[in-house]
Amino acid sequence: MYSPPAQHAPYPQQPVQRWWQRTGVIIAALVLLPPLGIALAWMTRWTQGKKIVATVLSALWFLIVLFSGGDDKAADDDKVGAANAATASPGSAATTPGKPAEPSAAPVLPNVVSMPFDQAEKALKGAGVAKVSALSVYTDVPLASYHSNWGVCFQSPAAGAAPADATLHLVAPGKTCPAATGTRLHAEVTKAPTPTQEEADGTSGTGGGGSAYYKNCDAAKAAGAAPIRKGQPGYRSALDKDGDGVACDK
Known part of the structure; x- marks a missing residue:
C-alpha cells in the first residue's frame, strides 16, 4: 500500500x-x-x-x-591670551591692575667712536640728533670735502648723554687717533729770524763776521761754535750778554 x-x-x-x-x-x-x-x-x-x-x-x-x-x-x-597681549596698544607696557606703568627709558646717544663717519651720522640721527658736525682731529690736517670714510676719534657729547647736536672729530683713513683733540700731526718747525745785513756782515756794532747765524747760545754750542769771539762767524752782540767781546762763553 x-x-x-x-x-x-x-x-x-x-x-x-x-x-x-x-x-x-x-x-x-x-x-x-x-x-x-x-x-x-x-x-x-x-x-x-x-x-x-x-x-x-x-x-x-x-x-x-x-x-x-x-x-x-x-x-x-592660551592662544586667546597671547592674542590679547599682542593686540595691546603699541608702545604701552603691560601693567598689573592697580599698579602704575613704569615710564620708558629716555633715549641716549650711542657710542660711535671708531665708526666711519657715514655710519656714525646715521646712528646719531637715529637716536634723535638733529645736526651732526665733522671736524678734523688734527689741527694741521684740513678736513676733506668727502669724509664719509673718515673714522671717528672723539664724539661730543659723549655716549650716554641726552640727544643734542653732536660734533665728531675725524681722522683720515690709515691714520691713528691722537690722545686728545687739538693735536698736530706733524711737528711744528720754528724758523730762525732772518739776520740783518749788518749782523750777517759783522759790522756796525755787532762785531760779528761771516754768514753763520745761531738763534741762541744753545744752538751755537750744539754746532760746536761756542765760544764765539768778536769778528768770528756767528758772533753778534745779542749773544754777548756781558759785552766782553766773547759770545756764549758761559
Whole structure:
C-alpha cells in the first residue's frame, strides 16, 4: 500500500530586528555616542564576551575624546591670551591692575667712536640728533670735502648723554687717533729770524763776521761754535750778554 511522503517541519521563523538592534547602528552609536552604544549593545543577542569587549572599547574611546577635548580647550585659552597681549596698544607696557606703568627709558646717544663717519651720522640721527658736525682731529690736517670714510676719534657729547647736536672729530683713513683733540700731526718747525745785513756782515756794532747765524747760545754750542769771539762767524752782540767781546762763553 502506498504511503504518503513524510511532512517536513517548517523552518523556524527568524525574529524581526528593529532598527536599533542592527549591528551597524550599534557600532555607530558606540563610536559617536558611547553611552548610548553601550546600552544598545547590552540589549542585543550578542554573546557575553562581545558585549564586554564592545563596552570596554567604547568606554576607552569616550575617555580619550573627553580628556583630549579638555587639553584643546586649555590650548585655545592660551592662544586667546597671547592674542590679547599682542593686540595691546603699541608702545604701552603691560601693567598689573592697580599698579602704575613704569615710564620708558629716555633715549641716549650711542657710542660711535671708531665708526666711519657715514655710519656714525646715521646712528646719531637715529637716536634723535638733529645736526651732526665733522671736524678734523688734527689741527694741521684740513678736513676733506668727502669724509664719509673718515673714522671717528672723539664724539661730543659723549655716549650716554641726552640727544643734542653732536660734533665728531675725524681722522683720515690709515691714520691713528691722537690722545686728545687739538693735536698736530706733524711737528711744528720754528724758523730762525732772518739776520740783518749788518749782523750777517759783522759790522756796525755787532762785531760779528761771516754768514753763520745761531738763534741762541744753545744752538751755537750744539754746532760746536761756542765760544764765539768778536769778528768770528756767528758772533753778534745779542749773544754777548756781558759785552766782553766773547759770545756764549758761559
